[in-house]
Amino acid sequence: MASSDEKPGLMPGQEDGTIPGKAMTVGHQMVDKGAQLMQSLKPINHMSQQFNTFALYSHDMSRKIETHHFVSRLNEAFARIEYIISEKIFQALPPDEQKLWHSHTFEIKEGLWINPRVPGLIENSELQTFAKSYGKFWCTWQVDRGDKLPLGAPSLMMAPQAENTVSKELVKKRDEKYQISSDTLISSRSNIEPPEILNSFADHWKISGKGFAIDVLETDINTIAPFP
């Protein structure tokens, strides 16, 4: 019915990349503001870090995107979510689950992963922790293929694992935007170590040559709870 690797049907809309829909009226903005003053937004206010890197679609690794974490954005949309766990927790996962996860060491050592505006000294102490972590990364809005709204099934994302996976032009453009040099980062991160796990099923595509697509299918719906 819908698959992460199929092109969605046509939709009308503007070509300039903005999200369709009218601008908020002043009245509506005021209602919003009023409500906002009365609510505490604890889980959101709890977010405290941002980093930027590159990712690939598991079902089509020729498509690379620049991503901004903790909330991944492109045109300010919540397009992707990534969960990150330590190698110790990852180790306990069954193989089929591990195949949905990726390691971070390569993108960190290659200077693809950066923490915008955070000085290097602070950044490096965190990076060793991240370099030993694993991520599970879902995309719900394929903005890079021009989707004006979040269409289709969610897609699984993967992390770069080899040189030249992400083009030099893309990296150069990113470096210029943040006034950094990936080459300098590569030298300063040469001491960062990978996870110690052997026989991990993360980044499984490197061995199998296969990625994963997600299908959303119609099915019968269960309406009766099991007898307790």
Place this chain on the structure above:
Amino acid sequence: MSTHPMVPGEPTKTGTTMLETATAAVQKFGPINGVHQHLCAFHFYGHDMTRQVEAHHFCGHQNDEMRQCLIYDSPEADARLIGVEYIVSENLFMTLPDAEKKMWHSHEYEVKSGVLFLPGVPGAIQRQDLAKVAQTYGKTIHFWQVDRGDNLPLGLPQVMMALTHVEKRFNVNFDKERENRAYMKGLEHGIHPLANAGGKGLKTELREVDCHGGAGAHATPRVFV
């Protein structure tokens, strides 16, 4: 910084907390700063109506016709991020391809029944915004099945649905609010027949595919010494 009791792993160390306070001071959080509303509702799994999850939405407007929300399992600081929801006006919903419409659910019943609400906001104010929500459709994906006891986001993303008809167990607490919201207009064209999966269930499956031009797909993994 608290640690959720159900999530495995060491509590956050003081050093990490200090680092994050420092980074929070210098980094910009554009999209997060746009989140300004807490909305509480229930979702059920697209293939199983009996599994229902309390969903705390933290939402921001992209424009008057489109909102996006991060969904947590509680309103506390240590809440688990379990999914996302996109909310669009009836007009935008009509522009979606037919196959896409099936993954979206209507909000009319949830709002008018009182099940969906804004915690902490007086009734008269929240009804101003909820009257608009009653005329929208949502697409919800959950990544973390906390209701089955998962202490990590395992498995595949799940397409979620919302209540669209009388569900007796929820009526008891919401009768008064239902009366207060009786004035709200629902969808101008009624609930689209393709929305809410057309009454069917939805499930997600994984399929292996060729990598497609991934440089390094068969490269020897690097070994760092």
